[in-house]
Amino acid sequence: MIKGQASLEYLMTYGIAIAIVVVAIAALYSMGVFKPSSSSVPCSPCFANFAFKDYGGGTLIIKNGPRELDVFSVSCEGTSCTASPSEPIDPSADITITGITTTGDVQINITYSYVGSEINHTDTATIHN
Incomplete structure (x- = not known):
């Protein structure tokens, strides 16, 4: 019984940590952090002195x-x-x-x-x- 309880505790602790990481990544994705910028400069390379x-x-x-x-x-x-x-x-x-x-x-x-x-x-x- 003790071994079962220890393994269940282990799974719950790390399962919750993984769930928090997944939620954080989903929140960043929904904010558009992983999307390339659509407001990029149309000149590249651009002028050096202007x-x-x-x-x-x-x-x-x-x-x-x-x-x-x-x-x-x-x-x-x-x-x-x-x-x-x-x-x-x-x-x-x-x-x-x-x-x-x-x-x-x-x-x-x-x-x-x-x-x-x-x-x-x-x-x-x-x-x-």
């Missing part, structure tokens, strides 16, 4: 860094795209790039220089449609 803000319908919005840009040009793979505002672009200003192809992966190249500098820099991102 902050991604939004993308949709062939229009990309990025934010300039802390320095004013003097020369600014954009080229998009497979299409002609345009950027606004025109030069010079203020620090932290939003830059809107329109005319991006809305199918497939599109590489976007930005060529710019800082005010007071003659050195051109290039930054590249790939948009995933």
